[in-house]
Amino acid sequence: MVSNERVGRSLLRQEVSERIKRYILDNRLRPGSPLPTENELCAALGASRSSVREAIKTLDALDIVEVRHGHGTYVGGLSLSALVEGLTFRGLLSPNDDFAVLSELVDVRELFERGNAAAIISALDGPHLDTLDDLASSMGTAVDADRVVADRRFHALLVNPLGNELVSQLTDAFWDVFTAVAPRLGLTPSDQDPVRLHKAIVHAARAGDSLAFADAVVAHYAPIRTRVAAARHAQSIRN
Amino acid sequence: MVSNERVGRSLLRQEVSERIKRYILDNRLRPGSPLPTENELCAALGASRSSVREAIKTLDALDIVEVRHGHGTYVGGLSLSALVEGLTFRGLLSPNDDFAVLSELVDVRELFERGNAAAIISALDGPHLDTLDDLASSMGTAVDADRVVADRRFHALLVNPLGNELVSQLTDAFWDVFTAVAPRLGLTPSDQDPVRLHKAIVHAARAGDSLAFADAVVAHYAPIRTRVAAARHAQSIRN
DNA sequence: CTCAATTTGTTCGTATGTATG
């Protein structure tokens, strides 16, 4: 009696997932907008609660929907949390060469700042530069936890003036993955004169010298790169 | 008998998800390695079938595990498929300014090639350059579908010699998102002399001129940028 | 504050579809 017109090729929960996405798009919902309850979705889509829930969990993992226990289901924030979780796990799994992912991550993080040198410099204004300088200074006096927070904020503010939301979120995401993976692989933070390395970037930006800016960015990542390479080499010897 | 020491803060399926990830890491499994069956996981983790299945669906969405109907559950390929699906959905949802995501995507795609100009040039060898030339040529004669395939392959091969798996996968991912979102927003491909624009990149690489390479990359994305900007402007007028 | 209503979380039992030998 149940409408059984779905062909065998596709899985039901995939269909349900697609239809929930289409529901959001067709109704032009925004992040935070409420979705129908699970039971309403069951009735509307002609699927059991289990299938609807599994579909919702898939969308939840991608931050396309967000589920609040006892409250309801809502359109998600569309963040890059799935990228962070996936890359973090990959970084922890990499066989035989755990540090390859870290090494590649440093390359990409450097690219985002070095490759946008000219655009960043022309977009940075005075107050912004002062904030960056303050953050760099705080890396000398603050305790470890605060220093890490300041570092994350520094690199986020560095690319924010570009006005590219995707670049900003990717910058945060890669920073998050790196700081999540590195310690779990036994890699301690470099902390090699962070104040000077960060201030050099700000100084070059203030001078409007994009070549010096790029050099300062490279210099900033150099000690990190060295530490990763050393750990990588030590591991390759062990194997 | 069941360890019920989980405090209220965490959801059971989250715990199950974490423990499955730890199982993979602790046993040093590789992509493709088989995981215990659902029933075995239920017994091992003291959770019901539904909770285990919902946890697995979460990990499946991140390509951390891969489920084959009637076959079993395996460690996933750890691809960036979740990033592609998430960004694609974001591109289709963006309120009032659908083309902002496309515009940002072009920036990032250009950055990956322009910002790595020097490294790409020094890593490219003769045969590689010949392949790129052939791909560029095929964009003139081939039908639409083949032309798209050639374009994807061209940009993939351009960054591949860097030897950075993450860069290669991100390049593919951003290309996939762009080509998935653009047509659904009514944006037709630019196709403005693709042979010349791509050959110019290869030519600059062959000459070992990283400045010319960067310029050629910018020129390549210029018509795409123009089309996106035009569509964006037209939309802002409508609203 | 307590109670009731709503909604998601979790469990269990059963039946079906799929792949392998």
Added chain:
DNA sequence: GCATACATACGAACAAATTGA
């Protein structure tokens, strides 16, 4: 064709969280 092992799907019941009367 058959048997086995596995994931898929359904439905009913109860638990836990949140909100508001």
